[in-house]
Amino acid sequence: MAKQDKLYIIKIGGNVIDNSRNLHEFLKDFHDLEGFKILVHGGGKVATELGKDLGVEPKMIDGRRITDVETLRIVTMVYAGLINKNIVAQLQFRGCNAIGLTGADGNLIRAQKRPVKEIDYGFVGDLHETSVASHMLSKILEDGLIPVFSAITHDGEGQLLNTNADTIASAIAVAMSKHYETSLIYCFEKKGVLKDVDDDDSVVREIPSGDFEQLKSDGIVAGGMIPKLHNAFEAIKSGVSEVFIGKADELDQLSKQTFGTRLIN
Ligand SMILES: Nc1ncnc2c1ncn2[C@@H]1O[C@H](COP(=O)(O)OP(=O)(O)O)[C@@H](O)[C@H]1O
């Protein structure tokens, strides 16, 4: 491991996972990416649908899922089981030696249950500076494996926790930036941060951190994009070399510098 070695942390969201054509296209580009790499996946959409089938209505506040005991069972099965193992099998098929992980495996990501204030989020885990075991994760990379993280962490006392996948990707990127030249790439179903969310040709190519508040108050960024940008700017301020947000099946454009939106400090 050397600081000049390049490491990509790539995150894919639920809308990409739910569309098998997009997912296959993405995994092909992910396979082609040179350098060390880590994949982090969400799957909120699949968990919501399965929960409804099982009679568990989803409750989201500020983009975070209220996770009671039943919901924790569902998200553990969906994220750490169904989605994670399918992605690992698809990557193995393409010759990537992927290893599927939760934060509990190898004690790689230890979270803290979110304290109850006005809202009780249940079994939701928050991350802090020392949450990610970066040395252990480096060893896994140096052994030639490609870690694939689901959105499940643990508290070290036997409790699994549900942690937002964008937050996991950002925390891994920050922790690993001590050891590698780290790029954090958020992949979703749109071409980047858009001026008009319904117009895929309105990509904002660069966003300085100072523009974030204005974009929010103008209503240009809303919903899930707000916590995503928050995580993205946290990463760029904390040692990550570059952060992009763009379309999952355009990842091959990263090397041509034509991929999505670049965030700058
Ligand atoms: N300006 C914007 N540009 C692109 N997407 C936006 C914007 N503002 C809000 N969004 C919404 O944010 C969503 C992405 O957030 P989220 O659903 O949390 O992502 P993910 O699929 O990665 O979990 C998009 O699907 C889109 O509906």
Ligand SMILES: CC(=O)N[C@@H](CCC(=O)OP(=O)(O)O)C(=O)O
């Ligand atoms: C606490 C919390 O909200 N966890 C998220 C984890 C999955 C996720 O982040 O999925 P996407 O990236 O597809 O949205 C959730 O259960 O929805």
